[in-house]
Amino acid sequence: MIELQSVSKSFGQLRAVSEISFATRDGEIFGLLGPNGAGKSTTIKMIMNILAPDSGSILFNGSPLREADKDRIGYLPEERGLYRKVKINEMLHYLASLKNADRSSVEKRLDEWLARFNLVEWKTRTPETLSKGMAQKVQFIASILHDPEFIFLDEPFSGLDPVSTDVLREAVLELGSMGKTILFSTHNMEVAEKICSRLLVIDHGREVISGSLADIKSRYGHNSVAVEFDGTIDFESLSGMVRNVSRFPRWVEMELAEGASSQALLKSLLGQVSVRRFEVVSPSLHQIFVELVGEGGKSGSEKAGE
Amino acid sequence: MGKLGKIIRMEFRLTVANKVFIILTIVGPFLIAAVTILPSLLSGSGGAMGGPATRIALVGADPRFVQEISPAFLQAKIEVSAVQGSAESLDPQVQAGVIDGYLVMPADLSKVARLEYVSKNAVDFRVISVLQGVIGKAIVAQRLIKAGVPPLQVASLTQSPAFETRQLTHNGEKKKNSDFVTVLMTGLTFAMLLYMTVLLYGQVIGRSVLTEKTSKTVEIMLSSVRPMDLLFGKILGKALASLLQYGIWVTVSAAVLKLIGPRFGLSIGFGLTMSTLAYLVLFFILAYFLYCSLYAALGAASEDEQHLGQLAWPMVIFLVIPIVMISPIITTPQAPVIIGLSLFPLTAPIVMFLRILVGAARPWEILVSIGLIIAATAGVIWLSARIFQVGILMTGKRFKFREVLRLARSR
Numbered sequence: 001m002i003e004l005q006s007v008s009k010s011f012g013q014l015r016a017v018s019e020i021s022f023a024t025r026d027g028e029i030f031g032l033l034g035p036n037g038a039g040k041s042t043t044i045k046m047i048m049n050i051l052a053p054d055s056g057s058i059l060f061n062g063s064p065l066r067e068a069d070k071d072r073i074g075y076l077p078e079e080r081g082l083y084r085k086v087k088i089n090e091m092l093h094y095l096a097s098l099k100n101a102d103r104s105s106v107e108k109r110l111d112e113w114l115a116r117f118n119l120v121e122w123k124t125r126t127p128e129t130l131s132k133g134m135a136q137k138v139q140f141i142a143s144i145l146h147d148p149e150f151i152f153l154d155e156p157f158s159g160l161d162p163v164s165t166d167v168l169r170e171a172v173l174e175l176g177s178m179g180k181t182i183l184f185s186t187h188n189m190e191v192a193e194k195i196c197s198r199l200l201v202i203d204h205g206r207e208v209i210s211g212s213l214a215d216i217k218s219r220y221g222h223n224s225v226a227v228e229f230d231g232t233i234d235f236e237s238l239s240g241m242v243r244n245v246s247r248f249p250r251w252v253e254m255e256l257a258e259g260a261s262s263q264a265l266l267k268s269l270l271g272q273v274s275v276r277r278f279e280v281v282s283p284s285l286h287q288i289f290v291e292l293v294g295e296g297g298k299s300g301s302e303k304a305g306e
Numbered sequence: 307m308g309k310l311g312k313i314i315r316m317e318f319r320l321t322v323a324n325k326v327f328i329i330l331t332i333v334g335p336f337l338i339a340a341v342t343i344l345p346s347l348l349s350g351s352g353g354a355m356g357g358p359a360t361r362i363a364l365v366g367a368d369p370r371f372v373q374e375i376s377p378a379f380l381q382a383k384i385e386v387s388a389v390q391g392s393a394e395s396l397d398p399q400v401q402a403g404v405i406d407g408y409l410v411m412p413a414d415l416s417k418v419a420r421l422e423y424v425s426k427n428a429v430d431f432r433v434i435s436v437l438q439g440v441i442g443k444a445i446v447a448q449r450l451i452k453a454g455v456p457p458l459q460v461a462s463l464t465q466s467p468a469f470e471t472r473q474l475t476h477n478g479e480k481k482k483n484s485d486f487v488t489v490l491m492t493g494l495t496f497a498m499l500l501y502m503t504v505l506l507y508g509q510v511i512g513r514s515v516l517t518e519k520t521s522k523t524v525e526i527m528l529s530s531v532r533p534m535d536l537l538f539g540k541i542l543g544k545a546l547a548s549l550l551q552y553g554i555w556v557t558v559s560a561a562v563l564k565l566i567g568p569r570f571g572l573s574i575g576f577g578l579t580m581s582t583l584a585y586l587v588l589f590f591i592l593a594y595f596l597y598c599s600l601y602a603a604l605g606a607a608s609e610d611e612q613h614l615g616q617l618a619w620p621m622v623i624f625l626v627i628p629i630v631m632i633s634p635i636i637t638t639p640q641a642p643v644i645i646g647l648s649l650f651p652l653t654a655p656i657v658m659f660l661r662i663l664v665g666a667a668r669p670w671e672i673l674v675s676i677g678l679i680i681a682a683t684a685g686v687i688w689l690s691a692r693i694f695q696v697g698i699l700m701t702g703k704r705f706k707f708r709e710v711l712r713l714a715r716s717r
Contacts, residue, residue, distance in 0.1 A: 050528050050695070067532065075529035081522025085320065097312050098530040142526065 001026055002047060002150065002183065007056035008205075009042055016042040018205040019056070024183055024198075029176040031196035032185040033285075035293055039205040040185035041078045044154050047183070048075055071099045074148035078155050078185075080139050082127040089123045092142055101146035113141045117167060133160050140168065144175065151175060153184035157191050169195055189286040203293040217282055223256040224281045225265060231273030241265050256280075310535045310542075317543025321510070322550070331551050335558035360433055362425075363389040363396055363408040371415070375444050382436045393424070400426060409437065416449045489636055493660045496586060497629045500593050500656060504625060507548045507594075508601035512614050514540055515605030515694070524694070533691040537606075541598050541687070585662050585672075592676065593655030596683045597621070603690030621652070628656035639666030649675050651682035 003023040009016050017039040024030040032040050045051040047058055049065045060069050082091055089110060096106040114120045117137040127135055136159060144151060156172070157165050173195055176182055186192050192199060193213065200210040209216055217223075225242070228251050235245060241264065242254035256262060262280045269275055307315075321327055362379075364372055364386055372388040379386050389396065389408070396408045407425025412418050423437060447460045455463065515537065518524045527536050600621055608614040628635065628647065635644050639661045648657040648671065658675045661667040 045525070048525075048529050050525060070530055073529065075526065077522070077525035077529070079522035079525060081524075081526065083320070083523060084521065085323075094312070094316055095526060095530070098309055098527070100309075139526075 001059075001061055002181070003059040003062075004043070004047070005057050005059070007043070007046060007053045007058060009039075009046060009051060009053050016205050017046070017053070017202075020200075020202060020205070020207055021056075022200045022207075022210055024181055026181050027176070027179045028197045029172065029182045029184070029195050031192045031199035032183060032202070033187065033189065033192055033199055033289065034185075034202040034208075035187055038202045038293075040202065041154050042205075043202070044075075044152050044183070044185060045077075047152060048073070071101075071146070072149045074099075074143040074146065074151045076140055076143040076151075076153045076156055080132075080136055082130075082135060082138065082142075084128050085126060087124050087126055088119075088130075088138055091127070092138070092145055095142045096145045099146035099148070105147070106145055109145055109147065110141070113145065116171065117141065117164075133164055136160065137164060137168070140171075149180060151180055151182045151184075153182065155186055156184055157186060157188050165191065189284065189289050193285040201289065201292060208292050209288075213285070216288065217285075219258075223262060223283065224253060225256060225262055226253045226277070226279045226281065227251070227269060227275060228277035229269070229273040229275050233269065233272055237272075238265070238268065241268070309531045310539050313531065313536060313539025314543040314546065317514070317540050318547050320514075321544050321547035327547070327551065331554055334551070334555045335562055338555060338559040339562040359383045359385045360407075360430075361385045361387070361405045362433070362437070363387055363399075363405050365389050365391070365393050365396065365408050365410045366413065367411040371444070375440055378440045379436065382432070384433060384436060397424075400424065407433070409441070415445050416452050418445060486636065489660070489663050490632065492582075493632055493636065493656070493663060494629070496590070496659055497625075497632065497656045500590060501625045501629065503548070503552075503590075503594060504597040504601075505622070507544060508597050509614075509618070510548075511541055511544050511598050512601035512605035512608075512618065513611060514544065515602045515690075516608055516611065516614055519606070519694075520610070528695070533694045534687065537599075537602050537687055537691050537694060541595070541602055545594065545598060582663060585659060588676070589655040589659045592679045592683075596651060596655075596679055596686065597625075599683050599686040599690060603686055603693055606690045606694040624652035625656070628653050628660070631657075632660065635660045636664055639664050645671070649678060651679045654679055 004021055006019045006021050008018050034040050046053050198212045201208040241257055241260040243257050244255040246253045266278055367388040369388045376386050393410050399405050409423045450460050451457055604617045608617050647653045648661050654675045
């Protein structure tokens with residue numbers, strides 16, 4: 001379990017991360033979301049002990065990260081880099097050996113992963129010949145080749161084509177189903193929505209929202225309900241459950257009030273009218289994100305990078 | 307194998323597999339041999355070059371006198387001839403290269419106080435010293451004969467005694483000491499060797515650390531290993547590679563010199579005793595690691611190669627200082643400034659070695675000097691690990707020493 005307790009970090013005048021707290025649960029995929037410059041990379045670097053927080057503490061299974069713990073972690077940094085003159089298989093073996101991984105099992109996994117990402121023919125070439133997206137996939141392999149329990153991925157999907165994005169997303173989901181704890185940062189909400197079980201949105205180094213996806217959607221998304229019906233609805237009886245009602249003779253669109261459940265609304269409606277169609281239009285994470293950090297995002301874009 | 311060992315092995319392999327490294331390793335011994343032999347070919351006895359003898363005209367000299375002294379000149383491959391007439395008339399011949407120079411000889415040699423040698427190459431010290439020796443001695447002999455000394459006794463009377471120096475060491479032993487030139491040559495060779503090595507391999511290490519930063523591999527590395535391990539691994543890996551190269555160079559060039567050296571009348575070796583040789587190796591390795599870790603620190607602090615070069619300059623000066631000061635160091639090894647320089651880690655390796663060579667270093671001074679160099683090296687590696695870690699944040703920014711110190715303290 002990774003636990004951050006009111007962690008802060010400043011670079012000179014710039015407050016990159018401010019009082020961030022969260023804890024991942026074992027075996028979950030945790031998303032660290034936020035616009036560019038929000039402090040996501042800084043947070044991950046602090047977890048990796050590459051940067052030291054100014055205040056607060058970061059606990060790895062209840063105690064500060066020890067050198068030996070690093071072997072159980074796979075890390076894909078935001079800045080991708082490989083030794084230019086070293087063959088890809090040698091580089092991958094070297095990096096895995098620095099995690100004290102067993103060579104023969106690394107060799108087996110190496111072939112599997114290269115095949116999965118369509119990189120088999122590049123195995124004995126140097127990274128100089130790789131495209132940016134390919135290099136990124138190689139680096140993803142490097143971060144998981146030693147079969148770590150914890151995987152930290154900093155913007156793993158940026159710069160990938162749609163096919164590669166799908167392959168990588170499947171890979172992350174599969175690793176998640178194998179019981180790995182995965183923490184990844186992204187500003188790509190569509191991907192986040194598809195794979196995260198819980199998430200934390202930060203902006204300007206501060207927490208904006210956190211929790212499970214469903215929880216966040218019910219708390220912050222204003223779910224709308226569209227109903228097609230025969231009969232007459234007594235809107236008085238629905239007060240407290242809905243608001244912003246757009247009425248038509250046989251059709252109505254209502255926004256669910258805070259805390260109201262669409263199922264309760266449906267039950268109540270069934271007692272009054274014959275419902276022909278009942279549709280809950282749930283907001284996308286993207287919508288929530290834009291709504292939450294939209295204002296800050298504009299000023300945030302002028303800020304220096306993470 | 308520990309992580310440090312793995313890094314050392316990788317760095318060693320990366321260095322050795324480099325094309326430039328391989329080419330340098332092969333070409334190196336021939337360069338060394340060439341550099342060692344060429345100067346002696348050019349300035350040594352002209353005979354080695356197979357060049358023509360130097361022709362000197364002695365203007366107004368007695369042909370009998372010339373005949374007497376010409377065997378001594380011939381040994382040095384100088385042909386002298388007696389010429390009558392005015393000196394000025396010989397100028398065109400010198401210009402045209404018919405003769406190499408002329409010496410104006412007055413009629414009465416016993417009264418002469420000053421002689422003038424005219425040639426196109428006024429700094430040919432070999433010719434000048436032979437002229438001074440042979441003609442000077444002949445003139446003194448003439449004076450003695452004029453004063454009534456029997457000619458047969460002149461030679462033994464003008465023979466100056468041979469000088470031998472004995473050095474009183476700290477434990478009261480009077481030992482035969484190497485002369486100034488030998489010490490100078492040994493010291494200079496050591497200093498130049500160190501200078502070249504540091505420039506060559508120090509930069510390789512600095513660049514390697516810099517590349518770690520610019521190629522963005524540093525974060526991946528630091529997610530597995532400590533910055534100290536990474537830097538130590540780099541320094542040791544490259545050092546082993548360069549030691550291998552040095553070993554090849556020394557062996558091959560020694561063999562080359564042994565094979566072709568005697569043909570040029572060259573002898574190898576500076577007459578080092580085992581203990582001075584041990585000191586030489588010790589101080590060389592100490593200096594090597596100190597400067598390599600400095601280069602690693604600079605590599606961590608700089609943003610590109612040009613910047614690295616700029617930062618490295620002030621450091622290289624500390625290697626040049628002892629070379630420039632080599633003569634005062636040998637002649638006044640007990641001067642406070644020299645003692646200071648022999649303890650200051652950056653200049654200590656060369657200066658202390660020279661002081662040991664002339665027998666002026668007390669044992670405790672040697673120990674303190676070695677201790678300070680080791681402490682400085684450890685300190686520099688620690689500092690570069692900190693700069694390294696801080697430097698990750700600073701890619702693209704100019705390095706400010708104050709900032710590094712602040713961040714180094716903050717953790």
